[in-house]
Amino acid sequence: MTAPALQRLIPTFKARTLAWWLAVENAMPGGRGRRSLWVALIALVMAVLVTLVWLAGRYEASQLQAELERDTANAVSDLRTQLSRHVQALQGLQSSLPSEAFWSLEAQALLRENRDMLRIEWRDTTLNLKQSADSTLRSPVFERVRRTETLSETQQACQRAQRSSGPNYSRSYYLPQTDGLGIEVMDMCLPNTQGGVLLGYTVVTYGLQELLGARLGESFGRRNEISFTEPDGTRLAISGTQSRGLRVFTAQQLVDLPGNTLVLRMDGRRGEPDLFPNVLTALVTGMSIALVTVMVLLAKDSRRRLKAENDLAEALAFRKAMEDSLVTGLRARDLEGRITYVNPAFCQMVGLTSEQLTGKLAPMPYWPPEMVDEYKQRQAIRLAGNAPPREGFESVFMRADGTRFEVLIIEAPLISGQGQQTGWMGAVIDISEQRRIEELSRASQERLQATARLATVGEMASLLSHELNQPLAAIASYANGSLNLLKDPAAVPQTLDDVHMALRRIAEQAGRAGKVINSVHDFVRRRDQAREAVAPVALLDAIAPLVNLQARKLQVKVHTRIDPKLPPVLCDRTMVEQVLLNLARNGMQAMDQPGSNERVLVLQVRRAASNAEHGWVEFSVSDVGVGIGEDVAGQLFTPFFTTKAEGMGLGLSLCRTVVEQHGGHLSFEPLTPRGTVFRFTLPAVLLDKITA
């Protein structure tokens, strides 16, 4: 990856790091301690990574610099070797004392072999040119500028060479060329001495550019830019091209030649090392990326865990709140019947703490002692695998203070996540209050019925007095007659017989009066609510005296039709009698209209007609009265609805309640041409059931 690419990446990376950090931050509600630990860890990892990358880069840079220094030193050494070889070759040429023609040939050969030599001159001791040869590989260097104009540097070099009896190099100088460009050249002057006598000089003109290109270019020019510079940095010749990076590695080395010192400068073609310059750095970077990735994954994982923990805690808190706010008691038991869990509502119900209940085996502390045996049996049945009824069962529990209360228990198998039954879970509802309310309502219903009965009796009081008048008057007249007979002192046996007869009549009439009073008494007396099997005829007989009382007053004929072989009905006798009496009374009152001559009330009992009601007995009371208009029909069973001046409006509503309590059904329909029939059903006690 290159540096600019990295630079472009950095803002993105920063933004991502920030986003990731914020995510980590959010995911850590666990307080400052944990957060600062994460900060420290991330900072540490980042610092280590940056340091590693930086160190790897620096190491790489130092390697490059050292390599360049080495190259430069090698180049200088190569150059020196080359130059000294040249000197040797030239000395060889001199020592052979050549003829001019031979020299020329040799010089040409040398020039061909060494591209850096541009020209070789043979000069005499006074530096006059005897012979010269120019390189054929390029145009002669002294074409544009005459050689004599540049000779001063050469002369100085030769003087120094003569003094040192060895090769000497002139300072480099610029030589304009015919092509408009110019080259930097340097002369080397080699004195030719034979036996201590100076015979002349050999002067070689080196092109600095060629020196670099021919000698060093091949080995070093590909990787570096090589140049000769002056000590102040001015470039004299340059070889190789350079791609410039941000930073260029540079090495310089002095080429110390006799008479001249050149500076060889090498600029590394490679700039600043890339961010991933070599395997080491790439490895470190790769590992760092892996490390950061692992950290990110870890942070994500920890965030997921935290979220899961939070969700779980929330779900638990919700469950706890739900259990705590439940009014239904919850109780879990394992397969051995040991209590494993109770909720606060259950504890409150039985007045014991969760600690006092959990882990307990039968008998439970909330079982009334007198029920322990029964409950143990029940539990044994349950533990044997018999599921309780889905709708639950009723039971009695005991509070810590010893009071009993009724509960409804709905129990179901407790199935674990693996689908195995681990016990039983029971919902326990305290129904004592419900029972109390039911009892209250039943009592008030009874009181209402008693009131209705009393009202009926009040209504009948006048009829009663009329009915009792007759037997009482008869008793009085029989008693008076008897007294008169007994007053006669000469009583004869005939008279005694008469007295006997009169007393019998008195007894009869008294019995009749007593019956009337008893029937009223029976009716009014409040009896225990008990259902019993009663023959339908007995029900009608019981109300007959009271019905007849009113019938006589209203001049109504009462017909009773009872099917033969009717089964007894299961009912609360008093209640059903009152229903019959109410219906009969309503029917008679409906016929009490001036001008209606036929007043017949029919009381009928038969088996219920429909199949659906097989096993039911139907009672009906029909009249030929005014009938029931539509406006009245809608409110007939509404309590306190009445059309009568002295009516209470409770009769029919009570009738329906009573019939429905028995499981039966009360209805009415009009009769043609006039009148109404009221029907109700009661369950029959089938004979086979009775015998069973």
Ligand code: ADP
């Ligand atoms: P009460 O007899 O005290 O008025 P009930 O509930 O017995 O109260 O009757 C309510 C009303 O229904 C009566 O006032 C009457 O108008 C009407 N009713 C009941 N039975 C008959 C009947 N057989 N024929 C006509 N109307 C009736």
